[in-house]
Amino acid sequence: MAESDLDFSFLEGIDWWHLLTILVLIVGAAFIAKLLTIYLKKSLTDKIKRSQLDLLIKVVNYSVLVLAALMLLPIFEVELGGLLVAGGFLSIVIGIASQSVLGNLISGVFLIVERPISIGDNISIGDVAGDVADLNIFSTIVKTYDGVYVRIPNETVFTSAITNYVAHAARRFSYVVGIPYDADAGRAIEIIRAVIDEHPFALKNPEPSVYVDELADNSVNIKVKIWAPASEWWGVYTDLLWKIKAELERNGIEIPFPQRVVWFQNELALRKGLRVGEAATPVPAPEPTFPETGADSAAPPDPDAEGDEGR
């Protein structure tokens, strides 16, 4: 086996004292970073936003880390100037070798500059939806609504369509409320408006919009559009729908089930619909009328005719 060409001569100058110093520096840096994190959390949690606090903690932690690393360099007899040149070359080599990593890094920088999302935002990227748990330089961490950790590379985030549900101060959501055809739609709209007005987070302005939207198969559909603070919209959405339903029912307006009116063509069909042993109430058969057109002037089918068994 060929002897390694790597030069480890700088390690010869390291003795136990140096090792102890390195250990103390690493442990000390970790301890100081932890201490500062706890202090910042204690003193600033109720004073600044969570996302700003997380960013501040991250900056402080990285600063302590860099400071500790710089303090370690003299032990290894590393000159800072040489290190910068070597680091420059090394970053070019690494960049070419790992383009996707570089892509993620650059995307991360652009995301930080553009700031389409912040920590805590309620977002959807591709098929991932949830709250932004962390924004790193290479990736974005999303906690889905099921509490699942999802790491999305920043390049994917940057090139995907991002939906941020809480970027604006307020957002609108809507329901479709079906009422029976024989109910008073005007009264139903009044009731729905009253329920919305009572809710603190259903915004006064922009005004909610409630109107008859569709004469559907089974119901008259009322469209309800409500604005809510972006941070509260889900709570309002889940809260109001049931309240609207309950209030409508309290006022005698039932939400209808799907229903269909079936007309039988003749008396036979009615009789055949009865079970065996059930006595049929004699119903006078309506006189069928047919238009006096040539094509339709054929006689109606004979109820007692052969061949009806298959119907």
Next chain:
Amino acid sequence: MYGTHDLPFHYETDGFSLDFEHESGRYLYRRELNGSRKEHLLLSSGGRVIVNPVEPLNLPKSICHALLVEFDPLSIEPGARSTVYLTFPVEIGVFVAGRGNLEVLDIFSWNAPKYTLYGASDGGTIARYWKSPTYAAPPDLDPLREGLLALTISNTTRDWVELSRVVLESIGMKIYYDDALVSMQARMRLVSTMVAETSFRDRPFEEGQKKALELYLGRVLAGVERSRFLMDQGL
């Protein structure tokens, strides 16, 4: 009811009761208002309770930093300065004081909270909404329900300006109270027909009124708090 009281303390009126009951070395706080009820256990050997109006932006939970008071449209002539009297909703804070420290125990109100959006949905501000009549002189108000907002409007423009709302920043909101009146004084400086700046006066409306403990002052870093609101999305 407002003021500083020694524990135990009890207050009762129609449909409302507030009670600090001492039992076996601890205090049980109970508050009932129109059927809603709150209880809290205090592990304290004694102390004092402070009941005073607080910034009306806490119920059902704190989601914004602005109070929007809407009133009937009024117009003010160019260069004029005038004071109108409006009302604002009162929220009442119960604080416990012990060993030099204060803790908010409860916030309640007789008024149903409602929120609104000032401005557009993308650049606007969520604000607590309150509809007020406009008075030419200070009206008689129930200090447990409504406070008096003395709003001094200065029109610095050369045009008549029509306005129907004022937006006030919660930080820097100065509320004063006594047993008969809860008040705050605000300024509205109209800098154009569409833009105004609002701020507060830190002084009682009447002699002898006490300054209420502020909730929103302690929630910001010293030196970076905003105490003015720029109404740049319509008056």
